[in-house]
Amino acid sequence: MKSSYLARRAALALGLAFGASLAAAPAVAPLAWAQSFPNRPVTLVIPFAAGGSTDVVGRIVAQKMSENLGQSVVVENVAGAGGSVGATRVARADADGYTILMATVATHALNPLMLRQKPYDPQTDFEPISLLVVVPNVLLVNPGFPPTTVNELLELVRSEEPGHYDFASSGNGTPLHLSGALFNSLADVDIQHIPYQGSGPALNDVIGGQVPIIFDNLPSASAHIKAGTLRALGVTTKTRAPSFPEIPTIDESLPGYETYTWNALFAPKGTPPEAIERIHAAAVTAMEDPDVIARMAEFSAEIVAGTPEELRAHVAAETEKWTPVVEEAGVRLD
Template identity: 70%
Template sequence: MPHPVTRRAVLAVSALFLAAAAAPAAAEYPESPVTLVIPFAAGGSTDVVGRIVAERMGAELGQQVIVQNVGGAGGSLGAGQVAQAEPDGYTILMGTVATHALNPLILKQKPYDAVTDFAPVSLLVVVPNVLAVNPELPVTTVQELIDLAKSDPTLLAYASSGNGTPLHLSGELFKAMAGVEITHIPYKGSGPALTDVLGNQVPVIFDNLPSASGHMTSGGLRALGVTTAERAPSFPDLPSIAETLPGYETYTWNALFAPAGTPPEVVARLNDAAKVAMADPAVVARMAEFSATIVASTPEELAAHVDDEIAKWTPVVADAGVSMD
């Protein structure tokens, strides 16, 4: 004999239907692939980190995270594209100190506001930079490079990933502290900059350690020093530039941002996926290869970090006198 349908049962079933109808759309996010914009050319540090993270985040999200390189204007072209994207979590940015601290200080025409046009997701890693030369250049130490530059102010040039990038400012700070002249040659990312230094079209480069490390190990580049105050754990025999120029220190970082207005639940889902990715043993091992320090912050911590970085770089940019249209 069938059980009678009670009022309590009807109410319970109705509640289930109402809960399902009221469930936020973000519970189903993502329903299609997510595009991760890398605002630099392929082959550079941000590209290396971004592709490692994208693959693992895609596995966690259950949808492919597709890397799209949009290089140019020191990262501001790609960052501006994401700032104007639909705030639905399907277009996100691998931001850097360039896109979110330096460009706001350097660019006269600002294509976006680094604070108000983005929803912070997570600070992923902090990365050392490195000063390296083509092996045909007859120097093996930072001091020898300084001495060579002083012998002829027109002799040397250094490559960077672009005007206004942390690598550009690493070079300008080096020149100021060492009292030398070295011509800056900007590129649209570390990849093309490395290509010309490896081919000896340009003898010197300031690069991120992740993109340069393979060439350092193979002998394609001769590293002279890391830009962090301390030596990098992955290259313990490589001195810091500060050992020759006390007080010298620069570095970069990689962080995920979504367009402003992205629903908090979508930001939280991306943050969770990023934390899972950065805790994966394979990802940890890859990051350790080039001394990238894993952070995997909260959105709030990333927002505070951006504020701190803008405050830190403001006097450096002013002292260097760097500005771009």
């Protein structure tokens, strides 16, 4: 999680992205429409099951945005295909500002790289609104599983036949799946991947002992870490998470290891700029709220609350970054 990195790469693309966004912007809506938006509830599609990191962040933000917009922001969980089902729902929704997406690195960088049939284009089928937060991932185990450190986990895995142990994730091709794939690659081990339909069901099975290991986002796992129902072995960022400074980084045991995810708001392509501006303002105000800042700090989600132009540049940079990783992992999704 590097604010300077995000700011630096956004600045490099800002001029070009801003010009492109102006050229692609739809005609200005009538003043009366702009002044009345929104006059009914806005639907925030979360493309994963309830209980996961994106759901946690989305519900916190939706509540505050409702206050700022003067209309309810209703959360709708549309899980499936690593986030692609929910993202497709928004890409095909009416471009009127009343349906928006809580996107992630999966929906807007990874899935388009891995899907054989692409239901949407992340850079042309959406209007960017704001990159809200950057979020660490974490490697966890059931508390009854013997390893208490990354090194102990590697020793145990290497003592058995390849594929003897499994790790859970929120789904095929998700950042958490690729976090595990990168771990296998760098450590030269073979821990088998067990995909779930969202982080919530995956966490439940690891807590229940059906699967011993999981890569998850820190927001959805933080309560379980504090309660002792899951044991954290390492965070996936290069530096330790401020909310859990006692948890080492995986990089401390496996040099070169780093992954993270992020949450951002998008609307369907062609959404009027007045709606984008109104939603953006409500989202930024929400992220400046002391209660939201405190909640995000609990699980070390770094608040960004950037502009639409910065988000457009961010998606382009993330696509470039993940392309070689996906190719090396050989992950392809139907």
